[in-house]
Amino acid sequence: MSATTSVTAKRLKLRHYLLIGAVMIAGAAVILLLMGRNPICTCGTIKLWVGETNSSDNSQHIADWYTLSHIIHGFLFYGILWLVARKWSVGPRLLIAILIEAAWEIFENTDMVINRYREATIALGYVGDSVLNSVSDILFMVVGFFFAARAPVWLTVILAIFFELLAGWVIRDNLTLNIVMLLCPLDAIKAWQGGM
Structure with missing residues (x-):
């Protein structure tokens, strides 16, 4: 097999994984719709930001x-x-990442988790995500996955820390605080997040 054929075969493989990933994301969207999630904002518009x-x-x-x-x-x-399945190509690892993120989006939009957000965090009026937002969240995870696959580790770590600090500063919430408040809510954090 020539080098060109080998590269083409790898590209086709990645394309197949991307197609399977797209089907998985569409499946998550269908499940969310069947759960009664709104396809888009009830305001009737779609905003980029x-x-x-x-x-x-x-x-x-x-x-x-x-x-x-x-x-x-x-x-x-x-x-x-990369640590636990280093011998696998990027394609299968991507599918696992999509599966985990899609499962989280579905679980996050159950009544149990929505109520937990309302009780334990500052998200008092949280009603869950629209399907558009959940699908976008999965796609942004894919962007992060491919960025980490291409970028040096140090850059990925610095960018993650920057994102956490930026969100913490601007909205008084981020991934770390979100996890803490869902698993073990602290009154001091909730008061700080509420601006008290």
């Missing part, structure tokens, strides 16, 4: 401050899967 976290538009459109967390998910999934 929503910067206000205390609004009914948050988690309803394509991107918001929590998008940074989903990019970091991609960094983390790539790193963890």
